[in-house]
Amino acid sequence: MKSKNRAFLKWAGGKYSLTEQINQRLPEGKRLIEPFVGAGSVFLNSDFDEYLLNDINPDLIEMYKIIKRKPKQFIIDAKHYFQDKFNDEATYYQLRKEFNLSQDPYQRSLLFLYMNRHGYNGLCRYNKSGGFNVPFGRYKKPYFPEKELLFFSEKSKSATFTCKPYHKLFHYLRDDDVLYCDPPYVPLSKSASFTSYASAGFSLDDQANLARLARESKCNVLLSNHDTTLTQELYRDALCDKIQVSRTISSHSTTRQPVGELFALFSAQSNKLNK
Template structure:
């Protein structure tokens, strides 16, 4: 694989583009990379495995990835129409968001999902309790249409299978030559400040503990990333852990960048040949 880095075509909170070198340095060798929390696919796009099994619980995301894999040129042509100036207004955005929330057609939803990702606030992906996308208008001067990123994704997607399942299910499909990279929703840095909203996203502290248990018991090597907290240090105590400092925006003001501790935990493959 050449050293050119490839950006995801989506804007994504918690995306791993800036950390792909550190992640690749820590991923063991294997034939297939399995990602239970694939998100915007930065690790997939910047790693070199023979095969990929890529999962996310967001059905809109996985449907779009499968559509782009099957018919990239048609998708690009249709999606580009939404990146004309007349669609970059508050009125158009909220009309399209309402259309997305009422649509049951996977192809149409995929086109609008990309539009909202690039025109919505901060590239957020958020749904209300009823399943409606509810990110507000972003007010960008000229949203970027990621054509070259889409083309690269579609080419590399030939090596990948995209699925939409609960993260636990992925551990049932593992082969001996698999390597897992788990990038779950991070534990909150302040439990008192953010746990309520965090739990509503569907990944609780019980899930954090369950994921650590699955990683510990896996027959394959598992690399996890998370915030470096007392909780994660305890959950990953049986793993080989190392820590880095990451610059991260932790408020709506992009100038407020603080250094945050990040932990990488490697659970080595269990040797099934041992008695």
């Protein structure tokens, strides 16, 4: 059995546990495009010749570019913040403040990784002013992902990283591309909405627009989302199937109940017939 590769980031909604199911549903192609790359678990566990990896979060993409360009120096500098003296609540909030005030991409990248591993539940969340606002996580000894960083840097030699609105990625398509779209999910309830991953949220209009772009795409598009009445309607022209998965974004283990995960494949051939 082929070994799996973990992302170096902790990530709410990450796809590490579902990479086998996703790969089974991804059509063949030369280049994989991910408009919502997140922590990159699908990228790290798939086998395409090229990758175009995008995210709306500039801190995330800038860090990926730096790690691709100079991984060894980044690892040396990032490891500095994983000493015991930095695993302290007051220190965390001071460094979070420095991050929010900094304009230096390299320093922000180092602190982004530090806060990802020391902050609460691996969340990535910003306030309306664009300030990172995840609280301290209180972990005994946060893990420094050196092995995962090295693998990411090696794999990223075949990747191009961009920071654009998701719909812009549909302008760059080639016939042999495959898109995997993992947008912020449709909330299961009014209290379950989690759209503050970047300073701009992902609205229901965005959900509908993404479905339209997938339907009209010149290449194959696979989408993931919650299995709800809304997504079933949005993806009605796609080949859909679902599985039961355990969600881990809840802070209480007793409330982490299995939910339906919907996969929708819009095939390029069907898209042409529907036009």
